[in-house]
Amino acid sequence: MSWTDERVELLKKLWNQGLSASQIASELAGGITRNAVIGKVHRLGLSGRAKSPAPQQARPRKPATRAPSHPMTHTAPAPSPVARGNLAVMPKATPIVAPLVELAPAPVAEVVIPMSERVTIMELRDTMCRWPHGDPTSEDFRFCGAKSPPGAPYCPFHAQIAYQPSLDRRRSAAKFAAS
């Protein structure tokens, strides 16, 4: 593949939309790497770009730095409800063992992972679901790619299908709704 006018246009568009180089590389199928994208971006002279609409990550707020109170004017903080033994406002205890089956979302009859969410074997990470989609001999063959539990081959959704094929989902869902 090469940088046809069409592909360059798409590159410009996506770059200005704030997509990352690797994301753009995925869109521009054809063995384009993020390095290629970045290199092209620089050659086109559009390295700086508008603020990305989707900030990479929302930074956790800095723990508000409290103004130090003067020792002489310091007033004791109000005792917390817990310290006063007010059981009525104490946080409820969280069950140690969560009812996993009931908490799991009711599965839809058919699993449809959008193509855009799926990953190629090259994009597959250790933490991703390996559930296959499509013909392994086809260019379009993808894996689910959803986040799977540590060490697990499938995400919770596919694992349920893989390991509990005969689960009566409707009854399970009704039970959940009733609780």
Next chain:
DNA sequence: CCCTGATTCGC
């Protein structure tokens, strides 16, 4: 470890 863009430099 996951990811990001920036830069270099052989091709």
Next chain:
DNA sequence: GCGAATCAGG
């Protein structure tokens, strides 16, 4: 011009 390798950082 191209992009892999590398760097520097979150």
